[in-house]
Amino acid sequence: MITVRISFEKKNEASYISLLDLQRVMQRVLKRSGLPVWHTLGFNPHIYMTFACPLSLGQESECECVDVKTEAEAPDFAQWKTALNAIMPAGIVITRVAPVQMKADRIAWACYQITYPAEAAAVLDQYNALESAPVEKHGKKGNKIIELKQHIQQVAYTAEGDAVRIELCLPASQELNLNPSLLTGFLEEKFGLPAASAGILRTKFLTEDKQLFA
Structure with a gap:
């Protein structure tokens, strides 16, 4: 299983999306994208996600990231970036998708x-x-x-x-x-x-x- 880091900018109106709402946004966007993202097991399966250093409400960022897992053997990260950017809300732009190099x-x-x-x-x-x-x-x-x-x-x-x-x-x-x-x-x-x-x-x-x- 590969851990994937999705890096993104969070600016303008998106700066007022709280961490809890951002988690919901990412859950919905990843589901809509149809990408092979790993879900947790149990009665309430959901996409496994971890965010590094949550950003304060009202602040903007060029370096946010969320880590997810995939069971795909050779994921096309360029395609991931394109698919996610096509359905991201205003103010959130995916800048990079790649395997995790450093732990948070x-x-x-x-x-x-x-x-x-x-x-x-x-x-x-x-x-x-x-x-x-x-x-x-x-x-x-x-x-x-x-x-x-x-x-x-x-x-x-x-x-x-x-x-x-x-x-x-x-x-x-x-x-x-x-x-x-x-x-x-x-x-x-x-x-x-x-x-x-x-x-x-x-x-x-x-x-x-x-x-x-x-």
């Missing part, structure tokens, strides 16, 4: 592009001047205080017309997973920069040694 637990970093209106530059300079930036991180095991400056010492940004763009990589391992909304939320609470004015795009995953996750 190899992911250690997630890289993001954050876009703000140009006037955010002054606020980012204020953040860079701070010595400490504590934020509260909510989790299943309770809340804890995270020192942002340990992970984002300085926010490097570039001006692009009427916007500023931030590029950063944050921990995304099973031990520590930081969401860029911790930064945008802190900037709103501390300096009044609306978090809703930030566009967040996840661009890639990296392993511990900074290799591109595939």
Whole structure:
């Protein structure tokens, strides 16, 4: 049995599809496609699927993926990509279908592009001047205080017309997973920069040694 990784972009209106709804979307699309995808056994068989690092609602991504299994001996992955893209909802585009090379637990970093209106530059300079930036991180095991400056010492940004763009990589391992909304939320609470004015795009995953996750 081959484990297949379906990589896809999730942008525009699709960014407001929750993980639970995304699971339903993928179940329906894979069934409609007629592709030889393996189903679980038992009274309620369903397509076996695993998603890596679920994306927060409202954020966009160029590097999402879901793993499925197939009993096909020589699957035509180009045909899989074509078949899936033909019936995907708006905002979701399949970019690659291939056998799994790395397990999802190899992911250690997630890289993001954050876009703000140009006037955010002054606020980012204020953040860079701070010595400490504590934020509260909510989790299943309770809340804890995270020192942002340990992970984002300085926010490097570039001006692009009427916007500023931030590029950063944050921990995304099973031990520590930081969401860029911790930064945008802190900037709103501390300096009044609306978090809703930030566009967040996840661009890639990296392993511990900074290799591109595939």
